[in-house]
Structure formats: structure tokens, C-alpha cells
Amino acid sequence: MKKILYTMFGAGMLFLTTSCNDFLETTSPSDADVNFVFSDPSSTRAALNNAYELWRSKAFVHANGLFYDLCVVGSDSERHPEKYSAQTRHIPENLYSNGDAVSSFDISFSDGSTAWTNLYSIIATTNTLINLFETSSSFNTYMSAGKPSELSQLYGEAVALRATCYFELCRFFGDVPHQLVPGVQAEGLTSRDEIYEYHIKKLMQVEPLMYHVGENANAIVTYMTRTYVQGLIGRMCLYAGGYATRRTDLGADFYKNIDGKTISFTKIGSEKNGAVYNRRTDYLDFYKIAKTYLEACVANHGSVKLITKDSRSNSKAGQVFGNPFQLVFQETMNGDALYSEESVYEIPETRGQSSERPYAFGRPSDGGGSNAYPGKSYGQSRFHPTYYYGDFDPNDMRRDVTATVTASSGKGAEVMISFLPSSKSQGGISNNKWDENRMTSPYTAKQRNSGINNPYMRFSDVILMLAEVYAELGEDGKAKEELRKVHERAFANATLANLDGFITKCGSLKEAIAQERKLEFGGEGLRRYDLIRTGKLPEDITKLKTQLTNMVNGLETKGYYTFENGNTISNYIWTKSVNAKSTYGFRLTTQCTDNNDPVLFPGWRGQNDDWATVASQNVTTGFTEIANTNLAIKGLFNYIDPNGAEAAALVANGYKRVDWGKTIVDNKAEYLANVFLNYTEGTPPIYLVPMNANTISSSNGKITNGYGFAQK
Numbered sequence: 001m002k003k004i005l006y007t008m009f010g011a012g013m014l015f016l017t018t019s020c021n022d023f024l025e026t027t028s029p030s031d032a033d034v035n036f037v038f039s040d041p042s043s044t045r046a047a048l049n050n051a052y053e054l055w056r057s058k059a060f061v062h063a064n065g066l067f068y069d070l071c072v073v074g075s076d077s078e079r080h081p082e083k084y085s086a087q088t089r090h091i092p093e094n095l096y097s098n099g100d101a102v103s104s105f106d107i108s109f110s111d112g113s114t115a116w117t118n119l120y121s122i123i124a125t126t127n128t129l130i131n132l133f134e135t136s137s138s139f140n141t142y143m144s145a146g147k148p149s150e151l152s153q154l155y156g157e158a159v160a161l162r163a164t165c166y167f168e169l170c171r172f173f174g175d176v177p178h179q180l181v182p183g184v185q186a187e188g189l190t191s192r193d194e195i196y197e198y199h200i201k202k203l204m205q206v207e208p209l210m211y212h213v214g215e216n217a218n219a220i221v222t223y224m225t226r227t228y229v230q231g232l233i234g235r236m237c238l239y240a241g242g243y244a245t246r247r248t249d250l251g252a253d254f255y256k257n258i259d260g261k262t263i264s265f266t267k268i269g270s271e272k273n274g275a276v277y278n279r280r281t282d283y284l285d286f287y288k289i290a291k292t293y294l295e296a297c298v299a300n301h302g303s304v305k306l307i308t309k310d311s312r313s314n315s316k317a318g319q320v321f322g323n324p325f326q327l328v329f330q331e332t333m334n335g336d337a338l339y340s341e342e343s344v345y346e347i348p349e350t351r352g353q354s355s356e357r358p359y360a361f362g363r364p365s366d367g368g369g370s371n372a373y374p375g376k377s378y379g380q381s382r383f384h385p386t387y388y389y390g391d392f393d394p395n396d397m398r399r400d401v402t403a404t405v406t407a408s409s410g411k412g413a414e415v416m417i418s419f420l421p422s423s424k425s426q427g428g429i430s431n432n433k434w435d436e437n438r439m440t441s442p443y444t445a446k447q448r449n450s451g452i453n454n455p456y457m458r459f460s461d462v463i464l465m466l467a468e469v470y471a472e473l474g475e476d477g478k479a480k481e482e483l484r485k486v487h488e489r490a491f492a493n494a495t496l497a498n499l500d501g502f503i504t505k506c507g508s509l510k511e512a513i514a515q516e517r518k519l520e521f522g523g524e525g526l527r528r529y530d531l532i533r534t535g536k537l538p539e540d541i542t543k544l545k546t547q548l549t550n551m552v553n554g555l556e557t558k559g560y561y562t563f564e565n566g567n568t569i570s571n572y573i574w575t576k577s578v579n580a581k582s583t584y585g586f587r588l589t590t591q592c593t594d595n596n597d598p599v600l601f602p603g604w605r606g607q608n609d610d611w612a613t614v615a616s617q618n619v620t621t622g623f624t625e626i627a628n629t630n631l632a633i634k635g636l637f638n639y640i641d642p643n644g645a646e647a648a649a650l651v652a653n654g655y656k657r658v659d660w661g662k663t664i665v666d667n668k669a670e671y672l673a674n675v676f677l678n679y680t681e682g683t684p685p686i687y688l689v690p691m692n693a694n695t696i697s698s699s700n701g702k703i704t705n706g707y708g709f710a711q712k
Contacts, residue, residue: 367410
């Protein structure tokens with residue numbers, strides 16, 4: 001909803017031809033273009049907004065496209081909703097069946113090809129704009145001023161946007177062409193190591209000349225500020241110094257640093273598909289750079305902050321709040337030009353324009369394409385049952401915000417989600433961080449048009465990256481204090497948080513920080529690549545499959561399985577539709593710690609309190625008020641003998657027995673065997689995507705795919 005689209009006018013139009021040309025053959029701007037763009041800062045802003053709009057609407061790496069295919073799925077916490085065989089994207093998501101399916105995978109994979117083309121189109125636009133800056137008569141003046149100005153801020157944003165695009169290209173494709181100058185053709189591939197180093201260095205140059213969030217009228221969270229650049233330097237350093245799957249077919253001296261020196265690596269496991277899984281031996285150099293800029297971001301973060309208190313007052317109807325993690329995401333759903341205080345950078349969306357939250361990355365709905373309450377939400381972002389039941393401490397207030405077991409009917413009622421592989425109210429436990437029921441002004445006229453922004457970087461990410469850096473550099477005391485900030489805000493008090501106990505349970509401080517990131521960012525697209533860059537993906541796949549096997553065996557043999565934290569998943573649960581409005585005074589539930597209340601626990605579910613008014617305000621039709629809008633749930637975390645007295649009493653009280661874990665057992669191939677199908681620990685994970693086929697065919701052999709992908 002938000003929320004200020006990037007306004008384009010005047011100078012923005014001059015980049016349309018540049019961005020539409022082939023990315024290897026862009027032309028240099030004319031002197032007339034330079035004079036026009038720098039006639040005043042508003043012209044420069046308009047030109048930059050064109051690049052932002054391409055990034056918002058066409059990047060294919062932060063909302064739909066590859067983010068949808070590979071970021072919110074394919075980890076030890078996140079998965080897809082349908083059968084493995086239902087979607088081509090499940091093949092790369094699950095590492096190409098241990099690499100055996102790589103050679104047969106179609107390198108024209110449409111989402112990869114689209115992301116490739118569009119990212120280079122955005123880069124072409126930023127290259128043109130950066131060149132305009134660097135050839136302008138005022139460039140040296142504002143670059144040597146030693147403090148931010150309107151023009152240095154704009155220049156920094158262009159540099160940051162280009163760096164962000166290259167970060168995404170390297171994350172998804174590995175080594176790629178490095179195009180920097182309009183009109184100068186990129187010759188073949190450049191190692192990701194050289195690309196990371198170049199852009200980290202460039203960001204370090206512009207960072208002092210940019211404004212923190214809130215320091216300037218245009219230094220808002222939908223633009224790339226100094227706060228974001230500091231976080232981005234940290235993020236890129238962790239990838240540059242992290243593990244990655246690299247090619248072995250490009251020659252021993254292909255992987256070079258920015259100074260042209262060949263890089264040495266430390267390898268995990270064996271070689272397969274012409275690739276190895278390794279990390280630079282000088283990786284700590286990047287952690288030291290990250291430390292400098294992440295410390296600076298945490299010390300001076302502008303108007304961004306970690307939300308540690310829930311500022312909402314309990315409602316007159318009796319809704320109880322007191323969960324700051326809820327507030328982080330509620331603020332993203334509150335209305336136009338309102339942003340989460342915890343967002344370092346949000347990509348803006350607006351009502352009535354295609355957007356993925358909550359359609360793909362939020363609470364599902366069986367509603368139709370239009371005039372539904374809420375409209376259809378497919379629910380691409382799902383979770384392994386082991387994550388929901390086993391990873392979260394029962395007192396962790398993030399669990400119910402992150403994951404939900406109920407969906408919406410689309411007619412104003414709550415329905416149970418089934419583990420049956422499919423979509424909407426089927427497909428398993430779903431992302432709950434975004435829900436049209438919770439929006440200040442839900443958009444009911446059409447599905448996939450909510451307008452909820454994309455939080456590309458949150459402040460808790462900056463804090464936990466710093467904790468990771470401290471731990472890697474041996475500064476455990478500082479690492480623990482950064483970890484404490486995020487960990488303790490997830491609990492009602494420090495006693496329940498028990499940070500020391502959490503670290504002991506995880507086995508080490510480093511593992512505790514990694515686990516904290518897993519719990520903090522569920523469904524936000526970070527976990528898969530956290531595992532890759534830390535070298536943990538192979539062993540965590542093995543752990544996940546062991547956990548899933550134990551759970552399925554328990555459900556099959558006993559009818560239930562109890563996790564170490566005391567939570568139990570059972571074959572059956574019991575549910576009843578109830579009139580929460582008459583009983584509680586509201587339908588949309590909030591924080592609840594009373595696990596004996598089957599309507600309010602687990603929390604953060606229910607339905608919008610007044611869909612009738614929403615329908616009237618949206619001038620939509622077809623809404624009929626429903627009395628019994630909420631579900632009471634029994635047996636979700638404890639075993640109830642289906643043949644016992646308690647089950648009989650529930651049925652007598654109007655509850656119905658519903659298949660729960662039994663559906664997992666009935667479809668255990670999807671929840672066990674097809675999870676990272678055939679992956680063998682010790683082999684390099686092939687998590688990358690084929691490069692654009694047209695680029696390869698037109699490069700005269702200078703650009704080739706690796707990792708076992710066949711050249712077609």
C-alpha cells in the first residue's frame with residue numbers, strides 16, 4: 001500500500017533507449033543529456049527514479065521470479081506447497097537431484113532468463129546515470145566536499161542500485177559478465193570475487209557522502225541511503241568471504257581478485273559437475289571490512305531502529321498486544337506512506353498494482369480473483385513442519401507471527417490448512433508475516449494487488465550480521481551482546497529468553513547466531529543463502545532429512561511425534577467453527593500465551609473484524625456476513641487419543657476430527673524423499689541457475705554455462 005511509487009518524468013525518459021538496448025552494447029550519453037540531468041537535483045532524481053522503477057517492477061529477484069522460485073523455498077526451514085513433479089522450479093530448488101538432473105535442465109528456464117535480462121537492463125540504466133555523474137563538471141566538487149549533498153546522495157544511490165543488481169546476479173548465477181561503462185562491451189565472464197571486490201570498494205567511496213535514513217527529506221526507506229549502503233557492504237562482504245560453488249572448467253587462474261592476483265581456496269567435499277564448494281583463504285579480510293561498516297550502521301542508524309517494545313494499546317474490544325515482533329510486520333500493512341520502523345530499505349508497492357505480498361509470501365486465502373474477502377492468496381512460502389514444531393521455543397513470540405496453520409476461506413471465515421500438496425488452504429504450514437486481513441485498508445477488488453512493500457533489508461539483519469562477524473573474528477563478548485538484542489525481544493522477558501541456555505543448546509555461539517537468523521527471518525528469503533555462504537547447507541540437509549524421518553516414523557508407528565522442545569505433532573486434531581465476535585468482541589486475534597484457549601491460541605490468526613465495511617469502502621459486491629468466522633483448535637501441540645474419552649467429549653461438544661499429521665504420512669514422499677531429492681553430503685550443492693541462453697549463443701564462445709549445464 002504504499003506507498004509512493006517512483007515518480008518518473010522528464011529526464012527519466014532519456015534512459016528508456018539505454019535500458020532497452022542489449023546490455024553488452026549500451027551507448028554513451030550525449031553532452032545534452034548531461035546538462036539536462038544536472039540542470040537541478042529534481043531532474044537527477046527523476047532520472048534515477050526510472051532505474052528504481054525498473055528494479056521495483058522487473059528485477060525478478062526480490063518478489064516474483066527467482067526469489068519466488070529459490071529464496072523462500074529450498075532450505076531447512078522453508079519449502080514449497082505443491083508436489084515435487086508439479087513445477088519445473090522444484091528441480092533447481094532441490095539442487096537438481098544431487099546434480100544428476102543438471103545436464104538435462106533447460107537452460108532457457110524462463111525465470112532465470114528474465115531475471116538475467118532485466119538485471120542487466122537496470123545495470124545499463126545505472127551505468128549511464130553513473131557515467132553522467134562522473135563526467136559532469138560538478139562531480140569533483142561534491143565528491144571532495146567531505147559531507148553529503150543532494151547530488152552526492154543521488155550518485156551514491158545509483159552506485160548502490162548497480163551494486164545490488166550485481167550482488168543478485170552473483171547470488172543466482174555465480175560468475176557473470178561485468179559491464180560497467182556504457183558503450184564498452186563486456187568481454188566474457190568475470191569472477192564473482194572480482195565483482196564483489198569492485199562494488200564493495202565503490203560503495204565504500206560513496207558511503208560517507210550519503211545521508212542516513214531520516215537525515216534528509218529524500219533519505220527515506222524506499223531509497224538507498226547511507227544506512228542501507230553500510231548494511232549492503234556488510235552483506236556483500238559476508239558473501240564474498242563465504243562459501244560458494246565455483247566452476248573448475250575456467251582454468252586455474254580464472255578466480256582472481258580486483259588486483260589480478262589468483263585467489264586460493266579451502267574446499268569442502270569432492271568435485272562434481274565441474275564444480276567445487278569452497279571459500280577464499282583470505283575470507284577474514286572481508287569480515288574485517290564488514291565489521292567497520294556494520295558497527296557504523298548500528299552506532300548511527302538514523303531513524304531506523306530495532307523495535308523492542310509494542311507501542312500498541314490493548315483494544316477496547318479486548319485484543320491484547322505486547323509482541324514487538326508482531327508490530328514489525330503490522331507496520332508494513334498500516335497504510336500509504338507508512339513504513340516499518342525496522343526497515344533499512346523497502347521496495348515500494350501501491351494498491352491496485354501487481355504485488356506478491358501476501359499473495360505468494362503471506363497467509364493463504366481460498367478467495368477468488370476479485371471481490372473476495374480476502375482475495376486469492378496462493379501461498380508459495382511454506383515451512384517444513386519440523387521448523388514450526390521443533391525449532392521455535394514454545395515461548396518464542398515469533399513463531400505465530402512467522403507461521404500459521406489456518407488460512408482464509410475468502411468469504412470472511414477461517415479454515416484449517418491441510419498438508420495435502422497443493423496451494424491456498426492446502427500445501428502445509430504457511431508464512432504468516434503478511435495477511436490482507438490485517439491491512440488498514442484491504443484491497444478486495446482484485447487478487448495480487450494489496451500493495452504491501454517488500455522489506456529488502458531489516459535492521460535486525462544488520463545486528464545479526466554484526467554478531468556473526470564478531471563471532472568469526474573471535475570477539476565473542478561483543479557477538480553475544482548483539483545476539484542478545486534480537487533474541488530477547490522475541491520473548492516476554494529475559495528469563496524466558498534464557499540466552500545462555502539457547503547458546504548451550506545450539507552448541508556454540510556461532511551456531512546460536514545462525515539459528516537466531518533462522519528463527520528471525522523465516523519466509524523472508526535469507527535462510528537458503530545463509531546456509532550456502534556459511535558452508536552449512538550439506539550438513540543441514542542431512543540433519544533436516546533425519547528430523548523429517550524421525551517425525552514421519554513417529555506419526556506412522558504411534559500416531560504422534562514429540563520434539564525436544566515438548567511440542568507434539570499428531571495424526572489428528574479437532575476443530576470447531578465459532579463466533580469469536582460474540583464471545584471475545586473481535587475476530588482478528590493477536591498475542592496469546594494461554595494454550596488452553598483453542599480460539600486465541602496459537603495467536604495472530606482469525607479474520608478481519610469488519611469485512612462488510614471493507615467491501616463497502618472498496619465498492620465491491622458479494623460479501624455476506626458470516627457468524628462463525630473463527631476456528632477453535634484442539635490437539636495442535638499435544639496428543640489426543642482418537643479413541644479416548646477426551647476425543648469423544650470434543651466431538652460431543654461440536655468439534656470435528658481433522659486429518660493433520662496423517663496427511664504427511666499419506667504423502668510422505670513429498671515431505672521426506674523429495675526434499676533435496678538424492679542430495680549426498682560431501683558433494684558441491686548446485687544451487688545456481690543457468691545463464692541466459694541468448695547471451696551465450698551470441699557471445700562467440702566467450703560466455704559459457706558451467707556446473708554441468710548442457711550448452712544448447
